[in-house]
Structure formats: C-alpha cells, structure tokens
Amino acid sequence: MTGENRGTSRYDYLVVGAGFAGSVISERLASQHGARVLLIDRRPHIGGNAYDEPNEAGILYHKYGPHIFHTNSDQVVDYLSQFTEWRPYEHRVRAVVRNKLVPIPINRTTLNKLFDLDLETDEEAAEYLASRADPVADIQTSEDVVINAVGRELYELFFQGYTRKQWGLDPSELDKSVTARIPTRTNTDDRYFTDTFQAMPRDGYTAMFERILDHPLIEVRTGVDFREFKDRAHEIADHVVYTGPIDEYFDHRFGKLPxxxxxxxxxxxxxxxxxxxxxxxxxxxxxxxxxxxxxxxxxxxxxxxxxxxxxxxxAEGDPYYPIPRPENQELFKRYEALADATENVTFVGRLATYRYYNMDQIVGQALATFRRIDERKQRDGLQPAAVAAE
Known part of the structure; x- marks a missing residue:
C-alpha cells in the first residue's frame, strides 16, 4: 500500500500516524472534502497498535496485544461499518486468585467461588461487599477507590499486585481514574464490558484499515519517520494532522511525558x-x-x-499508557499550550492528547476533529473541494 515518492507534489494534508485517529481523519478529508492526503507512519504497516496479521501457523493474532472492540456510540458503529462486517463477540476475562479461576470484574460468582459462599441475589452480594468495604472519606487515589468499594482483602488479591506490575507504581501513587474504570458487580454478568455494541471486525483490523484508506486521494507511506519531514512539512502540505506523542513533536522541550x-x-x-x-x-x-x-x-x-x-x-519501549499522576498532567498542559499556539497543526489521538482512550473513543475524537475542520472551512468561506466540484 506504500505510495511512490511524488517528489515536489503538494498535498492538502500531511497526516502523521496510521492508527485509528490518522486513518479516520484521512478518510474523512479525502472522501468529504476531496483533499489530497499524505499519510505516513514510522512502523512498516498501517493500523497502529490494532494491527493484526496471520502468523506462520495461519492464526490471526494481534501483534501489539489483544484489541477488543466495544462501544455505546451508534455514530462510531455506523462509520466503521462502512469498512467492515462484524463478528459478534463478548469478551470474558478470568483472574487466577488463590489457585482459582474466577470472573473479573468481581461479581457474585467471584465472591461465591473465592470465599465458598452461597450469595443468591444482588442484594445479598451488595450487603456482603458493604460488610467488607473500608469507607474512605476523601477518595484521591486508585487504592482509595477499591478499598472504599470492596475492602482491603479484595484490593490486595485483585488490584494491588496487578497495578504494581502494570504501572510500576503502587495504587496509592496513581490517580483514582485508573481503578475507577473497573466496576464491581453484584450480579452474575461475567462479561468484561457491558457496552451495547460488542463485536470484532470479521476479517480483522488490518483489513478494515485497508478499506478505510482505499481512496485515490490518500497516499500511504509506511516505514517513514515524521522527523524526516518535520522541517519541510508545510512545503509538503498546507496542514499537518499529528497523532504521535505530543512531547516528541516539540523535541521534549519540557522533558519526556511518562x-x-x-x-x-x-x-x-x-x-x-x-x-x-x-x-x-x-x-x-x-x-x-x-x-x-x-x-x-x-x-x-x-x-x-x-x-x-x-x-x-x-518502563521502556513504545508508548502505550500515559501514567495518570497530577504532575504528569501538569507537564502535558505545558505541551498542550504549545500545541494550541502552533498554527496549521492539529493534534489528535491518544498520544497527542496524553489520554488513555479506547478505540471507539479515538474514532469518535477523530470524527469530531474532522467536523471542526469542516466547520472552520465553511466559516472561512473555503468550500470543500468535493462540494465545489459538484
């Protein structure tokens, strides 16, 4: 899919990063505005972290770990359904605790199995959890969230060790948002997610990305680092859409975001x-x-x-998870101020906004960003090329 070098050709947009944010923006700009888009990615493939491929045994696997699609947004489903059929799939997760395999998030089945109980109703499970909870008056950290909900024993069994491994920090050192994402249930629903739409792209994520980017006005170049383009980016295109790490764009001026x-x-x-x-x-x-x-x-x-x-x-490797601590958010705000003052560059996506977003949230953010670009064009009297050609 990598395009040939078009030399001194100018594009309307240079989009950096061929994950969800960059691919969706590229497709919208090309199909709705008739814009010429050059999309680049430093990896040798499209799809970002959602990239999948068959391995030598013919098994379709996710190179960067499992990506499970789920959403409550009809808009996101409608958009992506233009480029893929779906295979219904509801993700279920188990946790190995005390040599037992139990549902996670914690539910009534988890409690019965782990503590040899016979809780039969939601009310009984709620009462049991309440009896174990250790109320925290001022919830500030991830530790506070869990102990307030389920008490210290369940916190230590399910959350403390996992969080220390995942983040390299104790839950007491992390913002409350980390564990607030994980519900505790009193019913027997053992699905990991409860979103209204849960499915996997029938032919895989990469096939869906290929269809998203299959447009004559989009040129894709993989294995290309933006640093090779940055100094002449605005000679190549009128506008840059940047989905990479925001601190990297500004050469880590204030230090690296963790x-x-x-x-x-x-x-x-x-x-x-x-x-x-x-x-x-x-x-x-x-x-x-x-x-x-x-x-x-x-x-x-x-x-x-x-x-x-x-x-x-x-601690080393490609950036996956922004570490949610107040000092890190303060550092990001300094970079965000630079981004806001940078003309003709739009920052979008998980890395560019230093937020942990699910895939559907990134698609929604990209669609919203396109709408803002569209509204700005209309406000400035710059009629989209696709409209002007009609």
Missing amino acids: YRSLKFDHQTLQQDRFQETGTVNYPSPEVPYTRISEYKHLTGQESDVTTVTYEYPS
Missing part, C-alpha cells in the same frame, strides 16, 4: 485451546506477566493449533 510500555511474548501451541476465555489475568506479584490472551476466542478461527500472548509491562 508512559508505560508492554513487551509481548507470542507463542503458538500445538493444541486446540489453551484457556477457557479470551484473557486470563494474573494479579499475583509472584507472576511476572499481567495476562495471557488467546486469539481464537476473539476471532472464532478454527485450527488444530492456537496462539497466545503473554504481556509483560515495561
């Missing part, structure tokens, strides 16, 4: 199934990895072999 990364160990095993659900978490600090995922659950693929991925959090 991220956590991941290392992946992909293994293909000579067996039909490895585990009973798509993902199994390992909260124990004695286990070096945080989780194991098995892709055949996600894709519905049938094979005599299976591929699994062990995830090891790391």
